[in-house]
Amino acid sequence: MYSNFKEQAIEYVKQAVQEDNAGNYSKAFPLYMNALEYFKTHLKYEKNPKIKEAITQKFTEHLRRAEEIRAVLDDGGTGPASNGGNASLRAGLNSAIITEKPNVQWSDVAGLESAKQALQEAVILPVKFPQFFTGKRRPWRAFLLYGPPGTGKSYLAKAVATEADSTFFSVSSSDLVSKWMGESEKLVSNLFQMARESAPSIIFIDEIDSLWHNDQKVLVLAATNTPYSLDQAIRWRFDKQIYIPLPDLKARQHMFKVHLGDTHHNLTEHDFEHLAYRTDGFSGSDISVCVNDVLFEPVWKTKDASYFVETSNGIWVPCGSTQRRAVQVTLQELEAQGLASKILPPPISRTDFEKVLARQRPTVSKADLEVHNRFTKEFGEEG
Incomplete structure (x- = not known):
């Protein structure tokens, strides 16, 4: 039952940060306080010392932010609390991230044997035998886990973090985009800085396919395997459509x-x-x-x-x-x-x-090549 207290606390924090970022401090403050109450209750029942440490750290961060907002409200202020833009971004990022030292063993993950073996070797071999990884042979540092919902992707990621004795950062990209549109560069910088501060660490980003950015000041290099499936309006947004053929x-x-x-x-x-x-x-x-x-x-x-x-x-x-x-x-x-x-x-x-x-x-099949050749004749140019 006590896990529900943490979930409720996180939900209150998300709402609080949303109001906080919008400058609605009178609404944000009670939401932060509700979150803190649920975190306190969760701490009473939590037995895992590593999780208790992570929850305590999060509690302290949100308490500090709540006190800053209360000081502004007590002074009758309505502007942003004076913690700096980057600090505000980090505080909000903290609320969207579940940081913990998981305790999920390989044996807890049902099936997925080939995936477990690949991840286990990628985690353990570089640690025990670093001399194996010389020249162009480098340990894998990034994995994409893909499949239908509920197949155990996040659970498997937690098992990797347990095996590596690493701090586990779990964040949803759709949640991040909705809260910090236009702050992607700072957001990524803060996320990796937080991970470095808690190293060794693992970042798990859920719903990675929901990320999308559009900025007139940014050079965009896009790629697709199915150009015909792109909407015509989207294709028109690109100045050049260049065909990249198979190597000779x-x-x-x-x-x-x-x-x-x-x-x-x-x-x-x-x-x-x-x-x-x-x-x-x-x-x-x-x-x-x-x-x-x-x-x-x-x-x-x-x-x-x-x-x-x-x-x-x-x-x-x-x-x-x-x-x-x-x-x-x-x-x-x-x-x-x-x-x-x-x-x-x-x-x-x-x-x-x-x-x-x-x-x-x-x-790449011959049929695939024919599709690309036909598209090149109609819309593209040789690369």
């Missing part, structure tokens, strides 16, 4: 090199040329996906290896059981021996690419 042979060969970067590999120029021929019809995104999968092939080999060999400089790399001086040992056992920093994945090979390409297909 040379472009694909270059893309493989760029995406691979200085990540440790043993591919030759002939190998890159072969990959370019092998991926006729692939988009730049397809090649990026391919390389991103390949980048982690050595990591998976290392994670699942049963045999390792120690090099002359004390580095342990995975190997086959028949390799000279091979030791039957797992990654976890080497870690337990205090050798985590001495383990490195093998270089990327052409075989790694062949393995990934065997299961990957171009995402």
Whole structure:
């Protein structure tokens, strides 16, 4: 039952901030006070010390704002309380954000095994084995969870925050847009500053598709996969409609090199040329996906290896059981021996690419290409 007190407090805060931002301080003040009462009641029943700490912090922030408004009202003032525009924005942002240290375990999330595995590896591997992520191989820092309502997206995000022992910032983009239209740049800056102050932290933005901005002083670069589905009035708002075609042979060969970067590999120029021929019809995104999968092939080999060999400089790399001086040992056992920093994945090979390409297909069909070519002839121009 006590969770209802927090929900009611948050609802009162939202109303209070709405009146606060509109300058209706006589209405905002009692709403803040009602919210504070519900927060106080919630604190009486809350057992989780981390959540109690987060609620106490929020209580203090809203109490400070309520006192500022009361001072203005007592002086008979009607203008904005003197806490500065940025402070007001942050106070309002605080009200729309649920900040907590969640306690949702992986086992609490039903199903979603592949999603859990991907997120778990993205959270844990970079922490335990930072040396795996060198060159172009970087830990993932942003995820889009998509699917029908009620499938557990926010719950899964909380499990990630629990696993990473991170502060969880949950905010609805539609709520933000309705309250702070025109303040998007300051809003994002404040949101990430708050997250940095509570680092390590995770920001979960719900309803991301509802964000939309329109500003005459801003250069807009828009993209769509379905140009024919755009309303004609919207298309007319763009001065140029430029077609971005699939990459040709040379472009694909270059893309493989760029995406691979200085990540440790043993591919030759002939190998890159072969990959370019092998991926006729692939988009730049397809090649990026391919390389991103390949980048982690050595990591998976290392994670699942049963045999390792120690090099002359004390580095342990995975190997086959028949390799000279091979030791039957797992990654976890080497870690337990205090050798985590001495383990490195093998270089990327052409075989790694062949393995990934065997299961990957171009995402753009011939029918899709025909639609884009026809649209280009009617409305666009070659890029």
